[in-house]
Amino acid sequence: xxxxxxxxxxxxxxxxxxxxxxxxxxxxxxxxxxxxxxxxxxxxxxxxxxxxxxxxxxxxxxxxxxxxxxxxxxxxxxxxxxxxxxxxxxxxxxxxxxxxxxxxxxxxxxxxxxxxxxxxxxxxxxxxxxxxxxxxxxxxxxxxxxxxxxxxxxxxxxxxxxxxxxxxxxxxxxxxxxxxxxxxxxxxxxxxxxxxxxxxxxxxxxxxxxxxxxxxxxxxxxxxxxxxxxxxxxxxxxxxxxxxxxxxxxxxxxxxxxxxxxxxxxxxxxxxxxxxxxxxxxxxxxxxxxxxxxxxxxxxxxxxxxx
Amino acid sequence: xxxxxxxxxxxxxxxxxxxxxxxxxxxxxxxxxxxxxxxxxxxxxxxxxxxxxxxxxxxxxxxxxxxxxxxxxxxxxxxxxxxxxxxxxxxxxxxxxxxxxxxxxxxxxxxxxxxxxxxxxxxxxxxxxxxxxxxxxxxxxxxxxxxxxxxxxxxxxxxxxxxxxxxxxxxxxxxxxxxxxxxxxxxxxxxxxxxxxxxxxxxxxxxxxxxxxxxxxxxxxxxxxxxxxxxxxxxxxxxxxxxxxxxxxxxxxxxxxxxxxxxxxxxxxxxxxxxxxxxxxxxxxxxxxxxxxxxxxxxxxxxxxxxxxxxxxxxxxxxxxxxxxxxxxxxxxxxxxxxxxxxxxxxxxxxxxxxxxxxxxxxxxxxxxxxxxxxxxxx
Numbered sequence: 001x002x003x004x005x006x007x008x009x010x011x012x013x014x015x016x017x018x019x020x021x022x023x024x025x026x027x028x029x030x031x032x033x034x035x036x037x038x039x040x041x042x043x044x045x046x047x048x049x050x051x052x053x054x055x056x057x058x059x060x061x062x063x064x065x066x067x068x069x070x071x072x073x074x075x076x077x078x079x080x081x082x083x084x085x086x087x088x089x090x091x092x093x094x095x096x097x098x099x100x101x102x103x104x105x106x107x108x109x110x111x112x113x114x115x116x117x118x119x120x121x122x123x124x125x126x127x128x129x130x131x132x133x134x135x136x137x138x139x140x141x142x143x144x145x146x147x148x149x150x151x152x153x154x155x156x157x158x159x160x161x162x163x164x165x166x167x168x169x170x171x172x173x174x175x176x177x178x179x180x181x182x183x184x185x186x187x188x189x190x191x192x193x194x195x196x197x198x199x200x201x202x203x204x205x206x207x208x209x210x211x212x213x214x215x216x217x218x219x220x221x222x223x224x225x226x227x228x229x230x231x232x233x234x235x236x237x238x239x240x241x242x243x244x245x246x247x248x249x250x251x252x253x254x255x256x257x258x259x260x261x262x263x264x265x266x267x268x269x270x271x272x273x274x275x276x277x278x279x280x281x282x283x284x285x286x287x288x289x290x291x292x293x294x295x296x297x298x299x300x301x302x303x304x305x306x307x
Numbered sequence: 308x309x310x311x312x313x314x315x316x317x318x319x320x321x322x323x324x325x326x327x328x329x330x331x332x333x334x335x336x337x338x339x340x341x342x343x344x345x346x347x348x349x350x351x352x353x354x355x356x357x358x359x360x361x362x363x364x365x366x367x368x369x370x371x372x373x374x375x376x377x378x379x380x381x382x383x384x385x386x387x388x389x390x391x392x393x394x395x396x397x398x399x400x401x402x403x404x405x406x407x408x409x410x411x412x413x414x415x416x417x418x419x420x421x422x423x424x425x426x427x428x429x430x431x432x433x434x435x436x437x438x439x440x441x442x443x444x445x446x447x448x449x450x451x452x453x454x455x456x457x458x459x460x461x462x463x464x465x466x467x468x469x470x471x472x473x474x475x476x477x478x479x480x481x482x483x484x485x486x487x488x489x490x491x492x493x494x495x496x497x498x499x500x501x502x503x504x505x506x507x508x509x510x511x512x513x514x515x516x517x518x519x520x521x522x523x524x525x526x527x528x529x530x531x532x533x534x535x536x537x538x539x540x541x542x543x544x545x546x547x548x549x550x551x552x553x554x555x556x557x558x559x560x561x562x563x564x565x566x567x568x569x570x571x572x573x574x575x576x577x578x579x580x581x582x583x584x585x586x587x588x589x590x591x592x593x594x595x596x597x598x599x600x601x602x603x604x605x606x607x608x609x610x611x612x613x614x615x616x617x618x619x620x621x622x623x624x625x626x627x628x629x630x631x632x633x634x635x636x637x638x639x640x641x642x643x644x645x646x647x648x649x650x651x652x653x654x655x656x657x658x659x660x661x662x663x664x665x666x667x668x669x670x671x672x673x674x675x676x677x678x679x680x681x682x683x684x685x686x
Contacts, residue, residue, distance in 0.1 A: 038449050089639055094448040095395045096638050099592050102585055103634035110627030235460050238453045246449075282461035289446055289454050 008138050010264050016144040016209075018260020019151030023206035024237035025244075025252040026155055027199035031078075033175040033247050034195035037086050040101040042203050043234045044108035045081070049074030049204030050211055051112045054122055063127035063212075071204050077108065078200025079193050086196075087189065124212040143213040150209065155253050158198070162249065171195055207233075236263070239285040245294035259284065347513060349653065350600040350646075354509070357607055358502050369494040375610045376501035377562045382591045382602030383512050384556035389588065390596035391521060392548035393528030395452045398439070398459035400584040402432045402553045404575030405462075406560020408472055411479030411570040421484035425561035429554045435462075436553030437546070444545040459584060463576040478571035481564045501562060505603060508555065512599035515551070524548050525597075586613075589634050595646025604645040615681075 024042060031039050039045075052073035056066035081104050089097055116122050128146050132139040162168040173181040174191045182188050210233075236259040243255025259281055266277040276283075294303060361368025381403050388396045406428035413424035443454040467473055483492045484500070491500045515521040523544045526534040535541050564570045574583065586609070594605025612626045641647050656663030 038452070040452075085635060085639065092638075092642070095389070095393060096642055098395055098449065098452050099588065100635055100638045102588065103631050103638065106585065106589070107628060107631035107635065110624055110631055114624045114628065232460060235457055238456070242453070278464040279461050282457045282464075285453065285457045286442060289443070289450055 006268065009140060010267055011261070012140050012144050012148070014261035014264030015257065016147040016151075016260070017264060018257035019148045019155075020206045020210050020233070020256075021236045021240045021259050022155055022253040022256025023151050023202045023209075024233065025240035025256050026158065026249060027202035027206075028237060028241045029244060029246060029249055029252045030171075030195050030202075031199040032241070034171060035082065035086060035192045036090070037082075037097055037101060038246070039199070040098060040234070041081065041105035041108060042199075042237070043207070044105040044112070045074055045078050045200045046203035046207035047112045048077045048108050049200075050124070050207050051115045053208060053212070054116065054124060057125045063125050067127050067208065070208060071201050074204025075197040075201040078196040078203075081108075082193055082196040087192070126212045127208075128213055130213065141213075147209045147213070151206070154202070154205065158202070159250060159253070167191070167194065235285070236260070236281045239281055239288065242285060242288040242293055245297035247294060248297040251297065346650070349649075350598070351509070353649075354506070354600065354603060357603075360607075361498065366494060369498045371611050371614045373494055373498045373501055373566055374614045375606045376498065376505050377559060377566050378587070378590065378610045379505050379603040379606035380501070380508060380559035380562055381556055381587055382594070382606055383508055383599055384552040384554075384559065385587050385591040386512060386596065386599050386602050387515070387524075387555060388548050388552035390591065390598070390601070391516065391528065392524040392545055393448075394444070394545060394548060395448055396455045396549075396552070397452055397584050397588065398455040398462070399552065399556050399587045401459045401462045401575060402436065402556035403560035403563060403587075404467060404572070405432050405435060406557030407564040407570045408467070408474075408479075408560075408572065408575075409557070410561040410564040411474060411481055412472060414481045414564075415474065415479035421482070421561075421565060425558060428561040428564075429557040432553035432557035432560075433550055436550045440546040440549035444542055444549065467572040467575045473572035474570075476571070478569055479564075480569050483565050483568065497566065501566075504558075504562065509599045509603065512555075516599070520544065520547055589630060591644075593630075593634055593637050593644055595644030597643070598646045601644050601646045604649075608645065 024046075028039055028042055031037055031042075049070045053066050053070035056069055057063055061069075085100060085104060086097070089100060126143065128143040131142050133142040133145055162171065170181070170186050170191050171194065173184065173186055174188050174195075178188055181191075237256070239259050240255035241252045243258060244251030244253075246252075262280050262284065263277060266273070266280055269276075361372040364371075381399065384399050384402065385396070388394050388399070409428040409431040410421070410424040413419040413427055414421065419427070439455070439458050443451055443458070446454055473479075483490075483497055485491060489496070491497045516525070523534065523539045524547075526537065526539055527541050527544050531541055534544075590605035590609045591602050592605070593608060594603065595601025609630055612630075616626050637644055643650075652663060652667065655666070
């Protein structure tokens, strides 16, 4: 018999991991729509921001100060990748661009490894309150709830800004038709850089919400020689982006929560089914790929421009 | 608003696309004839020259060399799938894992000899390749990349965590093969054996390129619609590429198992971990994607460094940065990899022999100098 308490707990866990996937997916979709690059280096850029955070807190900066600086650093490394690499290959075949983004991921991951030194573990100081919070009858870690709230808030602000602000409209124009936007006097390189900056900052925020709080009171630990498994965060994030056909921002956000909740709620399933938990993302992604979600959200012309 | 920047951006974009000697320039269809072309003969000559490389370094040279050769075998599966058929697969190492684990089970648990186990490994990848192929071959580039990444992750979570297949944490112990009286147990003999396999595979995969199915793959890669109009069954071609690539990777996996002599599943569980699919794709992209010999060049240039610097933390991380930077630069400016660079070099030597040979000499001198520096620093 399933009682209310574990359901509540698992739902909060699902929402907070879903929020992280949603932030990653928003960044992926934003970058893909404006520049046509599916960024396999997304997690590595977030990792660079985490490294900046570790270094700043290691120098004695309070976590509240280190946090925005790390976000800015992440955004900067994203813009750098666009300016130096991806802008130069806008005409190349997609397969080349994907391979290049994998190369960028390796470059940033190796740099992160280099910067963290070669300790077995690196400890991350938490920047959110680490205590428990009483929700109804169950105690839930406060950072989980704050993660979900922060992510939803940031994503909401971003979506409104994208919809109504001048810069947001310029970004949408570049995404829809780069040439027409350029003819209308929009500096496409500037706005593409902006998209990379925002997308990378979202990735940095996502990783900074997860990693420093994975261990409760002690903060988080990352194993330095094993930084690459962070890449597995990217798989549900790709899935979330696929819910929006890789082009639709609000649906990508919804997708993040779908993947987060699906993964956590599987714990509650009866025994043989709960073993499927680790593969549920893969199954969902295959289904999404087979129904080709992109045709619901983008015109043929837009899709051709992206290819 | 800013007209000048607009025009600047426009002309800039143009110049850049022109400057890219892209792979997508329709390539001259390979001539169909018996025997080898001069380029192939030059490639094989270089191969023989490079095969002799470990001799001055003694045992350590052969120890590193066998790793490079096994990765060259694995890399050839990427050549078929990504280079010939243009399908971007991020799971070649999962197929290698299936091969390695099958060899492990067959040798350690059933007591099969290596050669039979290797044959089974190549065949064992076929059902998985067909399954993956059927469900994902209709997807276009980017979606296929995501799909294969997902499959790789799913296999890592299920198949490579199944203890009956992987031997659990302790893995399977394998022994190196023997043919009659010749035992390939030592590093030198295993190196020679791998060299033979690489050589045979090179001939087979170069032959595949000029065969009917290989030419169909190249046509599909260059323009799917055109290929279809020519009467090529696009999906069958892609599926065949997947199956051949899977079999080559499975065979490579068998040799990987014999190389390490103790196969554990950990390396195959995470899709983006180091020294996995990403390394294979990287080395093939650096070596030259659409030629079998590219896998060999890439393996020699990357895996050797990786193995040499394995213990040295500082150098190891440095190799990671260096390899990634080289990959990015190659893909941006020479998407054909080392093979393309080699072709340009041969043309240069033909037209301006002094300059061309001077460049070759400079490259060799720099590399030998760096190797000497490393050896003298570490001793």
